[in-house]
Amino acid sequence: MPLDDRLRICVYGDSHIACIKRAVDEGRVDLTGIALEFWGAPGPRFRDIHLKNGRLAPTTDQSRAMVARVNAQGRATLAAQDFDGFVFVGSRLRASAYLTPLLYRDAQPDGFLSQAVRQVMLERWLNSCRAYRVAREFAQSVPLCFAPAGFLNDQVVPEDEIAASINTAATTAARRHLWDGISQAMATDGITLLAQPESTVTRGALTRLEYAAEAARADGDTVHKNGAYGALLLTQALAHLRKTHTAPTPARAVAAGT
Amino acid sequence: MTPEHNNPYVDLPETAFWKTAVAAQNPLQISDLWHPKFPIAPKHGVITAGSCFAQHFSRALVARGHNWIDAEPAPELLTDAQAAKFNFGVFSVRTGNIYTARMLRQWLSLAFDTAQVDADIWRTGARFFDPLRPTIEPDGFISEDELLQTREATLEAMRRAVQGADVFVFTMGLTECWRNKKTGFEYAMCPGTVAGEFDPARHEFVNQRYTGIARDMQACFKLLRRANPDLKILLTVSPVPLTATASGAHVLTATSHSKSTLRAVAGDLAADHEFVDYFPSYEIITHPAYRGMFYAPNQRSVIAQGVDHVMSQFFACQHRQFPWLARQARRRANENPKGGEPLAATARAVKCDEEMLNAFG
Numbered sequence: 001m002p003l004d005d006r007l008r009i010c011v012y013g014d015s016h017i018a019c020i021k022r023a024v025d026e027g028r029v030d031l032t033g034i035a036l037e038f039w040g041a042p043g044p045r046f047r048d049i050h051l052k053n054g055r056l057a058p059t060t061d062q063s064r065a066m067v068a069r070v071n072a073q074g075r076a077t078l079a080a081q082d083f084d085g086f087v088f089v090g091s092r093l094r095a096s097a098y099l100t101p102l103l104y105r106d107a108q109p110d111g112f113l114s115q116a117v118r119q120v121m122l123e124r125w126l127n128s129c130r131a132y133r134v135a136r137e138f139a140q141s142v143p144l145c146f147a148p149a150g151f152l153n154d155q156v157v158p159e160d161e162i163a164a165s166i167n168t169a170a171t172t173a174a175r176r177h178l179w180d181g182i183s184q185a186m187a188t189d190g191i192t193l194l195a196q197p198e199s200t201v202t203r204g205a206l207t208r209l210e211y212a213a214e215a216a217r218a219d220g221d222t223v224h225k226n227g228a229y230g231a232l233l234l235t236q237a238l239a240h241l242r243k244t245h246t247a248p249t250p251a252r253a254v255a256a257g258t
Numbered sequence: 259m260t261p262e263h264n265n266p267y268v269d270l271p272e273t274a275f276w277k278t279a280v281a282a283q284n285p286l287q288i289s290d291l292w293h294p295k296f297p298i299a300p301k302h303g304v305i306t307a308g309s310c311f312a313q314h315f316s317r318a319l320v321a322r323g324h325n326w327i328d329a330e331p332a333p334e335l336l337t338d339a340q341a342a343k344f345n346f347g348v349f350s351v352r353t354g355n356i357y358t359a360r361m362l363r364q365w366l367s368l369a370f371d372t373a374q375v376d377a378d379i380w381r382t383g384a385r386f387f388d389p390l391r392p393t394i395e396p397d398g399f400i401s402e403d404e405l406l407q408t409r410e411a412t413l414e415a416m417r418r419a420v421q422g423a424d425v426f427v428f429t430m431g432l433t434e435c436w437r438n439k440k441t442g443f444e445y446a447m448c449p450g451t452v453a454g455e456f457d458p459a460r461h462e463f464v465n466q467r468y469t470g471i472a473r474d475m476q477a478c479f480k481l482l483r484r485a486n487p488d489l490k491i492l493l494t495v496s497p498v499p500l501t502a503t504a505s506g507a508h509v510l511t512a513t514s515h516s517k518s519t520l521r522a523v524a525g526d527l528a529a530d531h532e533f534v535d536y537f538p539s540y541e542i543i544t545h546p547a548y549r550g551m552f553y554a555p556n557q558r559s560v561i562a563q564g565v566d567h568v569m570s571q572f573f574a575c576q577h578r579q580f581p582w583l584a585r586q587a588r589r590r591a592n593e594n595p596k597g598g599e600p601l602a603a604t605a606r607a608v609k610c611d612e613e614m615l616n617a618f619g
Contacts, residue, residue: 021618117336120344
């Protein structure tokens, strides 16, 4: 058990973990009883992180350097047993690759897809993501939450692109239906979904500009989010992990050596 | 001029004479088999439908940069194998194989006609199957409603495709079919084979005849041209023999009967309509002049070389008839469309770095 009795939680992912870091730095999240670490690297370097013998490790000098920069504790590699819980954020699992096209299809007269096709799409969306496969393995021994990268940022994505690919009339119920399907699929892998909070969604399948990364509009950054967004995710994740920790599963008990 | 020099055959080209056009030729050198009525250029939108041999057309068109219409594309998340399993990208719309003229007429009536088609729905266990395309989803549908919504999506795609197309390629496959005795509704496959339940009291075997096929095709033309008055139609006949016959005849003679009837209808329709043409892929594969060289050992499947030869003949005849198409093809071949990493992807990677560096100092 950890010496200081706090829950050891690791936020893992690509550049999307930046919104969690900002949330922490801005004091938006109650971290009482939590020892939080970050581990990961931005997109191009994230691809150089590989799982070998149950341990994630950067495989290039650039990715090693980036992991060192992200993890202030000097943790060079990462394994499930290193922490009491994980929060995977982004990590190449994008809402815009699954929910957005399905919501868009709902508005098209020839867009209907059978449940069987949707199920194949969902399975492929999850299983073709390397980080999801890692999450699945980690989740066998430790509680794990996964927050896919949120919808693209409103007022940053060009309007012609929105017209061609976003169902701006998609309803809360339609989104919830899809998130529920993802949640169920993740649950079978022992993973808890962190769905994009409804309060951050606008125009059917976009993220409100006030939750976009600080300079998103100026930089044309359509994907990254800010501390306010990160706080919503982390608060939700910690609530779940604290709850889970109070009722340890046999798998966690084994992992903790009890 | 002597009498023997004064007859209609005197000035005919070599292709009009067996000796010069066929007997003296290596089979692979037999050429000029088709004088296309209209050009099919890369810019022309082409729909493919029909029996399985029609799939080769779409692949060849795509390979040569032509505008094959994929009106019901697979969701991006599906792999090629998954898309194929659910019959995406096989034909221009997800109809599955349309073997007969009546089946095509039923599809077009559903898409364009206000008259309703009295279609059955098959149920096997807890799953529902569309008798218009029983194998379109490997395990059928979860409900009748899902089946109908999926069909409606296909019909909408069909409407959009036909209205936006320049050419409709239809490969005629079979004359034998099974129908509902009471309603006349025709099934894509015999009930009870892959789904549904065969009931001799309700289902009947029909071997369609020339007149009925011609009538159905005329009705198809009417529906297609009402939706798109400029649409051209290219007919082919599948060279793939019947898997089985229910006619009582030997499957070999049944195949001959069926294909001959279809070939005759296609030829006459092309002769009767300026907007209809016939491409002889059937002859290229089946004719004795080719000595069966394009068939696999089972004497049924067409091997890849056969398909390649058919399609090379298709484009060669197009280029011969319309030399500007040949020039265009040469220009396209000389272009070198080398692509690097998309700019958007590069820009996004840079942004990822920036966002991370800003957050972690």
